[in-house]
Amino acid sequence: MLRSLSLNMRLFLEGAFLSYVALFRWLRPMTYLASKIVMPLASILFFTFLGTYATSASNASFYVIGNAIQIASVSGIYGVTMSIGGDRWEGTLVYLFGTPANRLAMFVGRAFFHIFDGILGVWIGLGWGVILLGLDLSHTDLSALLLTILATTFSTSGLGLLLGCVSLVSLDTMFINNLAYFSLLIFSGANVPIASLPTWLAAISWGLPLTRGIAASRELIAGASLAQVAPLIIGEAAVGAVYVFLGYALFRWFEFQARRRGTLEAF
């Protein structure tokens, strides 16, 4: 059993590392700089200026925090779905499903490094907020904020795993990814307070990643303690776990259907 555990751990870590390295688009320095640093900065600036124009300059932090945390979805959605969908496009799906390797380790491992990449992206976004937009972190429990960001990137990566499975059977991967990413701008509370949404839309928001993470981050930066936001952090992690479970279930179901119908890499 110990041997099996160590084998699966090795599979998890090596698979995670190789799938991240294989994502060559983001490993070109200029592409990484443009997509993971400049684009999020532009997004934060746009929504912060829009938000302060709509309300007042004193509300800038609301939009800075919301959009900085929302950067987690760049790695979580695009990075993870490309890591999974890449197997289909590169023709390695048949080898993947042909191995006896532990499917859970193989599948969840795809998201592992994107979680940490997402944390880095969010910290960069918050950094831009401090440098350019006057975000004040002096009352913040930074370790609690780091934990919140970890839970948030985990939950968005969970959504990414689910969407990645859809990319195995769909040709409109970017359409679905873009729809998810932009929908989170509305429903995550990044730019519009959840309380101001219609009740049925707010219910959808609480079922999505980012919502609790953004709420917890705002409270922490305002000076709340870890204990006060713990329910939100736990809720965020739980949402992520649900999405990971759904994604894994879908992944296994697709594998079963593809073997049964002989349509493993059919387009």
Place this chain on the structure above:
Amino acid sequence: MTASTFRQDLRVVASTFEVTLKMIAVDSFVLFGILIQPLIIAVLAIWMLTPKDPTQAIFVVIGSGMTGLWSTLLFIGGNSITRERWTGTLESLVAQPTPLAYIVFGKNLASVLQSLLSMLVSYALAALLFRLELHIAQPGAFAVSLVLTVFSFVCFGLIIAPVFLLNPAVQQWQNAMEFPVYILAGFLFPIALLPGWTTPFSYLLAPYWAARALHATSSGSATPGELALCWGMMGMFGILYLVFSRFLLRVILRKARADATLGLE
């Protein structure tokens, strides 16, 4: 150039326009950029701006429509030449007698005209779903502004496309170029909110003058002087882009042919 040659080239523009229109009409990535993304931005902007001032609705409709125009131009117009490279048809296009600029013009015209749907969709959203009052105060001037917007955007695309072809490193910045233009062109908030040193950059962008003209004519605040300035700037930038794009394409294609890199990334 003779009259018959010019008619032949116009026919190429028309054919390119028709084929591009049909191709992008069923492209899900394009449809997202034209319909869904501006819709989402419109929803956000309506929720953020109209509670304080419901008369902002037309401002939101125009602004979110402009975001669709720019995003479409950036991703579709910008890739109009590189897409031919990806499909292996660039060499054939370059070798045939009609200048490549006419083909790019036809492609950009199709994508920009189709992206005007963004404004229609935002209008429908605001009017039907949110039941907001929408009224264009100066419809004649608005129509002229819209025509000049299309002209200046199409010509801007004639610059973007060859630049992306020349240097793939620039194309990697495509994602990062979307929101900065939303900000600098004042699509959804005045550029007066920005630091003063950014104003010259705004003035150098044709989308800024387009947004300024469309916002002013829709709200009724456009004076004859304001219209003359905006229309003049859009016309001037359009002509400048046209002239510069001919030079740019000639240099790029000559270099690509000399280096035998036309089909290479």
